[in-house]
Amino acid sequence: MRYLIFFFALITSIVLSSYNYKGVPHHKLKFEHFIPTEISEPSDVVYDQETNHMFVVSDHTGTLYECEISGKVIRKAPEKGLDFEGVEIKDNNVFVADESGRKVYKYNKKDLSLVYTYNTPYDGPRNSGFESLTYNETKKCFIMISEKNPIVIFEMDENFKVLKQYPFSGVRDISAARWYKGQMYLLSDMDMSIMRCDPNTYEVKEEYSINVLNPEGLAFDKNSNIIITSDKLSRIYYFKNLPTNNE
Numbered sequence: 001m002r003y004l005i006f007f008f009a010l011i012t013s014i015v016l017s018s019y020n021y022k023g024v025p026h027h028k029l030k031f032e033h034f035i036p037t038e039i040s041e042p043s044d045v046v047y048d049q050e051t052n053h054m055f056v057v058s059d060h061t062g063t064l065y066e067c068e069i070s071g072k073v074i075r076k077a078p079e080k081g082l083d084f085e086g087v088e089i090k091d092n093n094v095f096v097a098d099e100s101g102r103k104v105y106k107y108n109k110k111d112l113s114l115v116y117t118y119n120t121p122y123d124g125p126r127n128s129g130f131e132s133l134t135y136n137e138t139k140k141c142f143i144m145i146s147e148k149n150p151i152v153i154f155e156m157d158e159n160f161k162v163l164k165q166y167p168f169s170g171v172r173d174i175s176a177a178r179w180y181k182g183q184m185y186l187l188s189d190m191d192m193s194i195m196r197c198d199p200n201t202y203e204v205k206e207e208y209s210i211n212v213l214n215p216e217g218l219a220f221d222k223n224s225n226i227i228i229t230s231d232k233l234s235r236i237y238y239f240k241n242l243p244t245n246n247e
Contacts, residue, residue, distance in 0.1 A: 086133030
């Protein structure tokens with residue numbers, strides 16, 4: 001019965017989310033395969049080019065995990081938070097956004113020890129804080145995004161102080177963000193879509209519908225294949241490269 005409900009929710013969401021941006025190239029993507037994961041409610045994922053591993057965070061346990069590319073958990077950080085929603089690698093550190101706790105945790109990538117904790121205050125409901133975290137290499141700043149009501153993209157310095165804000169519209173929520181090869185990619189859970197955006201202005205240039213229910217994490221592997229985590233299903237989905245009309 002649970003999967004029947006998910007199926008109807010999936011169909012409904014696909015219908016509601018098709019072609020959110022008029023005049024923007026639109027693609028429909030289907031996953032190649034998926035694997036179940038022992039991580040409860042995986043809310044974001046980032047790929048580590050150096051080790052060919054993934055770092056995954058759980059909003060249920062407030063834990064940072066390191067996994068093989070197959071999804072097998074290798075280890076987890078001893079220091080936990082409340083509601084881990086976003087994860088990024090920069091230099092030799094892993095940064096994790098805690099939405100409910102309004103914090104960013106900085107972990108040493110080598111041993112997953114906690115290095116520092118930054119406060120990231122945000123006015124609004126507990127579950128409508130900073131859902132996404134990535135590093136914009138184009139502008140040399142961190143990006144954090146409020147999930148919804150309203151969706152706002154925040155550029156932040158290395159101490160997670162706000163530099164600039166950009167309102168974002170066209171989808172009902174943003175659950176993940178990832179800078180990759182000169183482009184900014186945003187993921188919508190409720191609309192089940194990926195947006196390719198200009199990394200300077202965050203204007204949407206391309207849109208991709210994905211057949212994954214409750215997608216909350218987004219990453220790209222060394223071959224530019226897409227990795228998506230599904231929070232409620234506790235699955236990791238693998239896609240081929242994005243088709244693109246890159247400008």
